[in-house]
Amino acid sequence: MPYRRCGRSGVLLPEISLGLWHNFGSGDDPAACRAMIAESLELGICHFDLADNYGPPPGSAEQRFGELLAQDFGAHRDEMFISTKAGHLMWPGPYGDWGSRKHLLAGLDQSLRRMKLDYVDVFYSHRPDPETPIEETVGALVQAVRSGKALYAGLSKYPPELFHRACDLLAEEKVPCLIHQYRYNLLDRSCETGMLPATEQRQIGSIVFSPLAQGMLTGKYLGGVLPADSRAQRADSPFLTVERVAGDAARVARLAELAAEAGISLTQLALRWLLSKPAVTSVLIGARNVRQLRDCAAAAGQEALPDDLLTALDLATA
Numbered sequence: 001m002p003y004r005r006c007g008r009s010g011v012l013l014p015e016i017s018l019g020l021w022h023n024f025g026s027g028d029d030p031a032a033c034r035a036m037i038a039e040s041l042e043l044g045i046c047h048f049d050l051a052d053n054y055g056p057p058p059g060s061a062e063q064r065f066g067e068l069l070a071q072d073f074g075a076h077r078d079e080m081f082i083s084t085k086a087g088h089l090m091w092p093g094p095y096g097d098w099g100s101r102k103h104l105l106a107g108l109d110q111s112l113r114r115m116k117l118d119y120v121d122v123f124y125s126h127r128p129d130p131e132t133p134i135e136e137t138v139g140a141l142v143q144a145v146r147s148g149k150a151l152y153a154g155l156s157k158y159p160p161e162l163f164h165r166a167c168d169l170l171a172e173e174k175v176p177c178l179i180h181q182y183r184y185n186l187l188d189r190s191c192e193t194g195m196l197p198a199t200e201q202r203q204i205g206s207i208v209f210s211p212l213a214q215g216m217l218t219g220k221y222l223g224g225v226l227p228a229d230s231r232a233q234r235a236d237s238p239f240l241t242v243e244r245v246a247g248d249a250a251r252v253a254r255l256a257e258l259a260a261e262a263g264i265s266l267t268q269l270a271l272r273w274l275l276s277k278p279a280v281t282s283v284l285i286g287a288r289n290v291r292q293l294r295d296c297a298a299a300a301g302q303e304a305l306p307d308d309l310l311t312a313l314d315l316a317t318a
């Protein structure tokens with residue numbers, strides 16, 4: 001597994017990281033979860049991305065991950081880079097959501113308890129809060145780092161202007177922003193005119209999520225058939241709907257043709273295209289089983305896609 005430097009920091013991240021948003025909740029098979037963590041470590045995928053609300057239900061992915069660490073993987077803690085986030089709805093009442101200092105620091109404490117950890121490697125503000133002063137949200141990240149409960153601070157889904165402001169504030173406190181996390185895939189290139197150049201300009205790491213558009217870019221939905229075990233069929237997956245799959249079908253079909261012409265799978269095409277971007281530090285996948293994990297990991301360390309293919313991809317996705 002090749003590792004890339006995260007911005008100007010001392011941190012190296014694997015080209016492929018594993019996110020636990022889905023597939024690690026209390027309804028998922030513990031043995032499959034354990035196998036994926038074990039296989040990740042074997043493959044050199046040492047970065048595990050969590051958030052307080054991952055599951056489902058919220059909290060259960062951290063709980064499951066904590067149990068696995070305690071049972072099997074705790075001895076490898078120093079070889080692992082573990083992140084969590086707060087800022088989405090977690091508990092009722094005025095303090096269970098968004099970007100206040102109260103919510104973020106209580107959320108971090110809860111995450112550490114669920115994972116049975118003393119610290120996380122990165123603590124993120126999961127999303128910007130339009131009602132809370134950015135100084136307060138950033139202040140909570142600074143305190144998380146100064147208290148030793150997080151080694152680094154991160155931002156997720158911030159628009160460029162607010163990202164720059166947050167980075168300035170963090171830098172003033174000598175707690176530089178390590179990394180920004182945002183969506184980037186062949187079906188959603190919106191970051192190319194915003195976040196991508198912003199992170200490049202500031203030399204801050206970029207970890208890009210949903211690289212396979214939640215599975216659409218594996219080709220599993222081509223032909224209009226939804227596999228019974230796929231995410232689009234899950235009632236607890238509100239962000240990948242049948243309508244969404246149908247709406248992107250024509251573009252996915254064109255990309256699948258280009259992958260076939262290049263002699264690689266659509267999954268490989270989608271992941272290698274992202275890894276061809278110098279601004280991308282790590283590609284943050286989700287996997288439901290070891291087979292998917294291995295398949296995705298195989299995209300790391302490959303040679304660059306040829307220029308004519310990159311041009312064809314631009315034409316197909318512009």
Ligand SMILES: NC(=O)c1ccc[n+]([C@@H]2O[C@H](COP(=O)([O-])OP(=O)(O)OC[C@H]3O[C@@H](n4cnc5c(N)ncnc54)[C@H](OP(=O)(O)O)[C@@H]3O)[C@@H](O)[C@H]2O)c1
Binds near residue numbers: 211216229286287288
């Ligand atoms: N910061 C944020 O707000 C935010 C938002 C979203 C995600 N994230 C992070 O990004 C991570 C990844 O997001 P994502 O789950 O949307 O990523 P993704 O890699 O685009 O989608 C993962 C899904 O694609 C399918 N898949 C993956 N590899 C496959 C393969 N080789 N062959 C066939 N199917 C495959 C599986 O779906 P099936 O179940 O259908 O098999 C899997 O659950 C999350 O876990 C989380 O850590 C962060």
